[in-house]
Amino acid sequence: MKKFLTVFLVLMMLIGLISIASASEVGKLLIWCDADRAPVLEEVGKEFTAKYNIPVEVQEVGDPHRRLTTAGPAGEGADLIIGAHDWIGELIENGLLEPISLFTELRSKFVPVSLEAFTYGGKLYGLPYATEAVALFYNKDLVPEPPATFEELITIAKGLTNREKGEYGFLIQMPDPYHSFPLLSATGGYIFGENPDGTANPLDIGLASEGAIRGANLLLRLVQEGIEVPGADYQTVIGLFNEGKLAMMIAGPWTIEGIREAGINYGIAKIPTIDGQVAKPFVGVQGCMVSAFSENKLLTRTFLIDFVATKETMLKLYERANRPPAFLPALEEVSENPDIKGIAISAADGIPMPKIPEMASVWGAWADALELIVNQKLGPEQALKDAVEHMKKAIQGE
Amino acid sequence: MEKPLFSISLKIIFLGILDALAIWSIITIIFDGYYWVGGILSLGVIIINYIFLSERAYPFRYMVPGLIFLVIMVIYPIFYTIYVSFTNYGTGHILNKEQAIEQFENQVYFPKDSVSYTFQAFKNDSGEIKIILFSPEEEAYLCENKKIIVKVDLSDPRFIDQDKDGIIDQFDNYKKLDKIQIIQSLNELQNLRFKKDEYIIKLANLTEFIVCNKKYQFDPSLDRLLDLENGKIYHDIEGYFISEDGERLTPGFRVKIGFKNFTKLIRSPQISGPFLRVFGWTFLWAFLSVITTFALGLTLAIILNDPYMKLRKIYRTLLIIPYSIPGFISCLIWCGLFNTEVGIINRILNNLFQVIIPWLQHPIWAKVAVVVVNLWLGFPYMMIITLGALQSIPFELGEAAAIDGASRWQQFKSITFPLLLVSLAPLLIGSFAFNFNNFNVIYLVTQGRPAIPGAGTPAGATDILISYTYRLAFEGARGNQWGLASAVSLIIFIIIAVISAIGFHYTRALEEVSKNV
Numbered sequence: 001m002k003k004f005l006t007v008f009l010v011l012m013m014l015i016g017l018i019s020i021a022s023a024s025e026v027g028k029l030l031i032w033c034d035a036d037r038a039p040v041l042e043e044v045g046k047e048f049t050a051k052y053n054i055p056v057e058v059q060e061v062g063d064p065h066r067r068l069t070t071a072g073p074a075g076e077g078a079d080l081i082i083g084a085h086d087w088i089g090e091l092i093e094n095g096l097l098e099p100i101s102l103f104t105e106l107r108s109k110f111v112p113v114s115l116e117a118f119t120y121g122g123k124l125y126g127l128p129y130a131t132e133a134v135a136l137f138y139n140k141d142l143v144p145e146p147p148a149t150f151e152e153l154i155t156i157a158k159g160l161t162n163r164e165k166g167e168y169g170f171l172i173q174m175p176d177p178y179h180s181f182p183l184l185s186a187t188g189g190y191i192f193g194e195n196p197d198g199t200a201n202p203l204d205i206g207l208a209s210e211g212a213i214r215g216a217n218l219l220l221r222l223v224q225e226g227i228e229v230p231g232a233d234y235q236t237v238i239g240l241f242n243e244g245k246l247a248m249m250i251a252g253p254w255t256i257e258g259i260r261e262a263g264i265n266y267g268i269a270k271i272p273t274i275d276g277q278v279a280k281p282f283v284g285v286q287g288c289m290v291s292a293f294s295e296n297k298l299l300t301r302t303f304l305i306d307f308v309a310t311k312e313t314m315l316k317l318y319e320r321a322n323r324p325p326a327f328l329p330a331l332e333e334v335s336e337n338p339d340i341k342g343i344a345i346s347a348a349d350g351i352p353m354p355k356i357p358e359m360a361s362v363w364g365a366w367a368d369a370l371e372l373i374v375n376q377k378l379g380p381e382q383a384l385k386d387a388v389e390h391m392k393k394a395i396q397g398e
Numbered sequence: 399m400e401k402p403l404f405s406i407s408l409k410i411i412f413l414g415i416l417d418a419l420a421i422w423s424i425i426t427i428i429f430d431g432y433y434w435v436g437g438i439l440s441l442g443v444i445i446i447n448y449i450f451l452s453e454r455a456y457p458f459r460y461m462v463p464g465l466i467f468l469v470i471m472v473i474y475p476i477f478y479t480i481y482v483s484f485t486n487y488g489t490g491h492i493l494n495k496e497q498a499i500e501q502f503e504n505q506v507y508f509p510k511d512s513v514s515y516t517f518q519a520f521k522n523d524s525g526e527i528k529i530i531l532f533s534p535e536e537e538a539y540l541c542e543n544k545k546i547i548v549k550v551d552l553s554d555p556r557f558i559d560q561d562k563d564g565i566i567d568q569f570d571n572y573k574k575l576d577k578i579q580i581i582q583s584l585n586e587l588q589n590l591r592f593k594k595d596e597y598i599i600k601l602a603n604l605t606e607f608i609v610c611n612k613k614y615q616f617d618p619s620l621d622r623l624l625d626l627e628n629g630k631i632y633h634d635i636e637g638y639f640i641s642e643d644g645e646r647l648t649p650g651f652r653v654k655i656g657f658k659n660f661t662k663l664i665r666s667p668q669i670s671g672p673f674l675r676v677f678g679w680t681f682l683w684a685f686l687s688v689i690t691t692f693a694l695g696l697t698l699a700i701i702l703n704d705p706y707m708k709l710r711k712i713y714r715t716l717l718i719i720p721y722s723i724p725g726f727i728s729c730l731i732w733c734g735l736f737n738t739e740v741g742i743i744n745r746i747l748n749n750l751f752q753v754i755i756p757w758l759q760h761p762i763w764a765k766v767a768v769v770v771v772n773l774w775l776g777f778p779y780m781m782i783i784t785l786g787a788l789q790s791i792p793f794e795l796g797e798a799a800a801i802d803g804a805s806r807w808q809q810f811k812s813i814t815f816p817l818l819l820v821s822l823a824p825l826l827i828g829s830f831a832f833n834f835n836n837f838n839v840i841y842l843v844t845q846g847r848p849a850i851p852g853a854g855t856p857a858g859a860t861d862i863l864i865s866y867t868y869r870l871a872f873e874g875a876r877g878n879q880w881g882l883a884s885a886v887s888l889i890i891f892i893i894i895a896v897i898s899a900i901g902f903h904y905t906r907a908l909e910e911v912s913k914n915v
Contacts, residue, residue, distance in 0.1 A: 026585050052581045069878075073493050075430075090877050094492040095501055095649025101603070121648075166740065175847075230759050231738035240740070292501065298588045302581060302604060357489050357876035364856065364873035368849035375759045378851045390856065393668050394874040 026295045029056040029303060032064035033082035040316045041082070044307050054299065065091055072096045072293040079294040080303070085117040085285040088125045090357040098290040098297055099123040106309060114326035117285040117352040121199075126287035127304045128326035129317050133281040134179055134252045135346035136269045137259070142247040146269035150218065153248065153272045157227045160247045166240075170227055170248040172219075173237045175371035177363060179250050182271045182279035184215035191354050191362060202358035202395050207366060208384040216373055216380035218274060223374050230375065253343050256322045268342025270349070283350035285326060361394035413450055417443065442466070483659055483884035489877040490650045491637045498651035499616045499623070502639070506610035507627045509597065514606040515539075518565070519580055519587060520572035527586055528572050531599070531607055541592040547599065580604065623647070659885035669870060672850075672857040677893075680834060680862040683769070687833040688826055690773045695780025696818075700810070702781075703788045714785075721778035729842035732771040733758075736843075761859035764844050768860055772839050776829070787821045788814075827901035831894045840865045863890050 029048070031041050038060050045056030061067050064081035068091065071077040077096075091097045102124060107115065110128060118126035138146050142160060147153040157169025173179050181189075188211020193204030206212060222228040238255055240246035242262035250271065259266050271279040288308060290300050307313060314330035324344040325331045334340050353359075369387035372378040378386070420443040428436040449455040449462055485491075493501070515531035522528075529541040530550070539547040550557075557569045567574050575583060581604070592599040594609065602608035615624045623632040623639045632639035638650040663669055698717060702710050720728065735741050736757040747753050757767045791814060799809045840846060846861035846869065856873065857866045867890070871883030 027582075052578055054582060069492055073497055090489055093490045093648055093650075093876065095498060096492070163739070175849075229739040230756060231741065233737070235734065236737060236740055296585055298601065298603070299581065299584045302584065360489070360872070360877035361874050364869060368847075368856075368858070371759075371847060371849045372851055375756075375848060377848075383851070386852065390668070394856070395876075397875050 027054060027299075029054065029080065029296060029300060030078040031056065031058045031080045031082070032061040032067065032078040033058065034062065034064075035060050036320045037082050037317065040313065040320060043316070044303075044313050048303055048307050056303070068096055068291060069094060072291055075293060077291050077293050079291055079296050079300045081289050081291065083286065083289070084353075085126060085128070085287060086353045086355045086359065088118060088120050088289065089355040089359070091289070092120050092125060093357050096292050097125045098292045098294065099125055100127060100290055100301060100304065102127075102305070106305065109309070109328050111324075111326045111328060111331065113283065113352065114285045114287070117283070117355070118287055118289075120355065126285075126289045127309060128285045128287035129308070129314055130286040130321055130323035131283055131326050131344075131347050132253050132286065132323045133283045133343060133347035133350045134182065134250050134271070135281070135342050136248060136271050137241065137251045137255070138248045138267050138269060139241070139244060139246070140265045140267050141244070146248075146267060147272050148270075149276075150272045150274045154222070154225060154227065157248065158225060161227055163226065163229065166245055168227075168229070168240055168246045170222070171232045171237045171240065171246055172222075172228060172250045173234050174228065174230075174232050174374050175367045176234070177366040177370060178282060180219060180370060182250070182281045183218055183274065184212045185281075185351065186274035186277045186279040187211040187214040188277075189213075189215050190351075191359070192356070200354055200356045200358075202356060203392060205362070205388045205391055207362075207369075207391075208381070208388040213381050213384060215274065216370075216384055219370070220373055220376070220380055223376065228374060253322045253339070256339055268339055268346075270342075270345055278349050281346055281350045282353040283347050284353050286321070286323065287326070358395045361391050365390045365394070409450060413447060417447065479884045479887060482880055483888050484654055484656060485652055485881050486637045486655045486658075487652050487881045487884075488879040489875070490648070491652045493649055493651050495634075495651045495653070498639075498649055501649065502614040502623060502647070503612065503616060505613040506598070506600070507613045508608065508610050512609045514602060514608045515599070516605060517607050519575040519583065520569065521575055521579075521583065522570070522572045526572075527583065527590070529587075529590065529592075529607070530566065531592075541590075541599070543590045543592070546593045577604075655881070659882050660889075662882065663885060663889070668856070672866070676857050676861055676863055676866045679765070679860070683765075683862055684830050684834040684836075686769050687772045687776060687836070688830050690769060691776035691780045691829070692784075692822075692826060694773060694777040695782075696784050698777070698781045699784035699788060700814075703785060717781060718778045720774050721782075725775055725838055726842060728775055729771060729839055732767075732774065733843050736767050758844055759848055761848055761850070764848055764860050768839055768843050771843050772833070772836065775839065776833075779829075783822060783825055784818065787818050790821065791817050823905040824902065827898055827905065830901065831898055834862070834894055834897070835864045835890065836862070837864045837868065841868070863893075 029045070031045070033041060038058050041056075042058045045058055048054065048056050059078070061078075061081075064078065064083055065087040068077045068081055073096075088097060111131060114128035114131055115124060118124055118128055136146055143156060147156055153170060160167060160169035172183075184207065188206075189209055190206035190212075192200040192202055193206060195201045219228070237246065237249050238251070238258065241249050241251070241255075242258055242264060244262075244264060271281060273279065288304055290297060290304075294300055309327065311327070311329045311333070314325050314327040315333060318325045318330060318334060322339055322343075324340050324347065325334065331344075335344070354362075365387040369378075369383040372383040373380050377383075420439065424436050424440050424443075427439065446462060449458045513533060515533055517532065518530045520528045520530070527543070530552075531539045531541055531547065533539070538550050538552050540550045541547045552566060557566045559565060560567045565574070580587065584604075588601050590601060592607075597609050597611050599607050599609050612626055615626055616622075617624060621634050623634075624630075625632070630641050630645070632641045632645075632647055634653075636655065637653040639647040701707065702714055702717075707713075735743050738744055738754065738756050738759060741757070744754050744757070747755060755763055757763050795813050795817075796809050799813055804812070840860055840862055844858070844860045846858035846865045848860075849858050856869050861869065863886075867883055867886040870886065871879045
């Protein structure tokens with residue numbers, strides 16, 4: 001028995017080695033996406049197989065772009081990955097994505113900002129299917145009419161906050177740059193400035209600009225007025241809202257399903273203006289990207305153009321995502337849905353999330369600065385200036 | 399000695415399968431160009447065969463599986479980490495140079511007078527493909543892969559239009575492909591290259607071929623890349639092709655950069671600034687983790703070891719539960735319990751004593767919190783090993799001491815504890831080394847936070863060396879800096895090795911002592 005086990009283990013090891021060495025297949029499409037998208041693509045894949053007799057395999061992969069970074073050059077990557085537009089900078093710098101050319105007629109069927117988000121160095125690298133942005137989610141039972149300005153919001157929130165009873169008027173998850181960016185952007189804060197040719201300039205960071213500091217001061221005011229509380233992380237904020245103990249929050253479309261299940265009478269509105277200026281959230285665009293190491297580039301493109309860029313597929317993808325479709329024929333179909341309307345109105349004011357890989361140096365330091373501000377360890381100006389100084393050094397590789 | 403036929407045949411069958419698989423995979427690997435891997439694998443298979451066939455190597459049969467896993471899981475990663483620490487592997491430098499060059503050489507540009515052709519594809523029975531291209535002026539060209547295109551007259555009887563619809567259906571023994579067949583043959587079609595004057599013609603999309611030209615040419619003798627469109631020259635500088643006027647081509651590639659990652663660690667004030675503080679906390683953290691878990695585990699073990707205790711088994715089972723719950727889940731639950739505003743711990747403290755502790759916001763309380771979480775996760779292990787070690791201490795020693803009039807405390811202090819340490823000290827050192835690198839607890843509970851005020855320190859109050867490394871390597875520059883991360887992990891490895899060596903040295907001293915007990 002022992003011998004059997006020994007030989008068995010050796011065999012297993014060899015099989016492992018063989019699977020490492022095998023190359024990606026010609027004449028078969030491999031797609032990596034998350035669990036929400038997988039059933040739709042599997043269905044579309046079956047249609048493709050039925051028509052052309054070319055197999056399509058869909059694998060659920062949590063972080064397809066990270067997997068592609070290691071698997072792609074080894075010849076084991078997928079042909080197609082599905083994900084967010086802010087991945088493309090890093091992927092392109094690593095030589096992992098293939099540009100996709102679209103006919104003008106097809107281009108005109110997409111929301112322009114969604115194509116812009118997937119454009120890098122003048123070339124299109126993704127076929128977008130949905131846009132998303134954070135917005136103001138409010139509990140209609142507690143706040144019948146959403147506030148239009150932050151002053152109104154603060155008044156309403158103060159009236160509804162009773163920390164002894166565990167009731168809260170308004171929360172932003174902290175320390176989270178993504179959800180709090182609209183506060184900083186309204187008064188003129190930005191991440192990267194632009195070069196004359198329209199590309200992002202990683203050394204012009206606008207997070208310590210006068211506008212950003214004004215936004216951060218508003219954040220501090222929320223803390224000082226007792227509205228924003230320590231320990232308001234994602235789970236806490238969503239949990240309180242779903243229990244009906246939180247009247248308003250800044251959140252994204254991914255929370256909608258949970259809120260519906262919790263039976264909350266909710267509404268989605270624009271983020272209130274700050275000093276009369278529009279709060280601009282990050283806009284994220286979801287789309288399909290073709291690997292540079294794909295053996296089936298034209299086949300993948302055919303799959304995308306003939307089978308994914310259709311009203312039916314786009315509507316199926318929409319049904320699983322609660323996000324405004326990036327494909328105009330599908331968007332028109334669902335634009336009366338109040339959730340989609342709310343998110344779409346918020347996204348219309350937004351700015352695409354930066355996609356250059358230097359963004360990696362920004363998140364951590366930015367979150368640290370926000371934390372110091374809400375914990376009242378440092379003033380907004382000092383915290384943001386320190387953070388920007390750190391980001392610049394990190395970007396320059398010092 | 400007569401051997402049972404069954405065992406011999408089993409051995410032969412399995413070695414046969416193993417060898418067949420090995421030969422197949424070695425051939426595949428070598429054809430893929432991984433000569434080193436193929437060589438090492440062949441050597442390994444030969445050794446395995448020798449061990450299983452030779453009587454003299456019999457004892458090794460029991461060691462082979464362990465050795466194989468040791469090589470795969472331990473030795474290979476160590477050498478790979480060392481190798482990576484001397485490269486610039488990271489964002490922008492993922493591909494090797496050959497892959498980057500291949501990508502550049504596959505790029506094309508379209509000349510100003512570029513023409514696109516519609517086409518019809520034809521295939522013969524042996525699967526060879528020929529294409530007829532139609533220029534915008536309706537001229538027809540017959541094309542074969544890698545050959546110059548030839549103008550043809552379609553009225554030639556060689557071209558057969560069976561259904562008289564003006565579209566050629568067949569010529570020679572080549573038959574026309576319909577749209578579905580074209581898609582099925584797309585992978586062959588996209589690799590076709592035809593020549594016309596100094597240009598090449600390749601497939602642009604499902605309906606067109608296009609005239610284009612190669613954009614870059616690599617010159618291996620001068621190690622430089624030439625832009626064929628505008629004559630620019632790019633040199634290989636630290637993993638990028640860079641032109642004289644500073645233009646950098648994407649993607650870059652992986653190159654060896656010597657000790658640069660290490661010198662960067664020492665020279666950069668960004669990195670070395672918080673190093674001592676982080677190192678100090680890492681040491682304290684590992685020390686506290688071992689002491690607290692061991693103290694609690696030891697106490698519980700001694701209580702549970704008392705034969706007069708009732709329901710021992712139930713208590714023991716209950717106390718092992720924290721160990722059996724996945725650490726990730728426990729960490730996240732604790733993170734919720736410690737929530738300053740809504741966490742249950744602060745709710746209770748507030749009700750009883752009217753205090754609210756900023757658990758994850760205050761540097762010291764955050765440190766307390768991670769130690770408490772680790773205590774919860776770690777004490778069952780200490781309890782189990784202590785319970786085991788207690789069994790090996792002879793009962794008579796305690797009895798004899800009791801007769802001599804020693805109190806329970808004296809028995810514990812002078813007999814039980816020293817004897818326990820002899821067998822447990824190596825495990826405590828192991829636990830120290832483990833906690834030194836206990837990324838999970840830190841990252842899941844605090845992410846190294848709270849942040850510390852001060853210009854550009856990327857390290858938070860609870861960051862230990864390994865989580866600090868993570869931040870340095872993956873939250874700086876342009877994302878992933880695997881080269882730098884490997885360099886730091888090597889340094890951490892050396893630190894742990896030194897600490898463990900000192901620890902084991904003292905353990906040996908303990909063993910000397912135990913001989914006299």
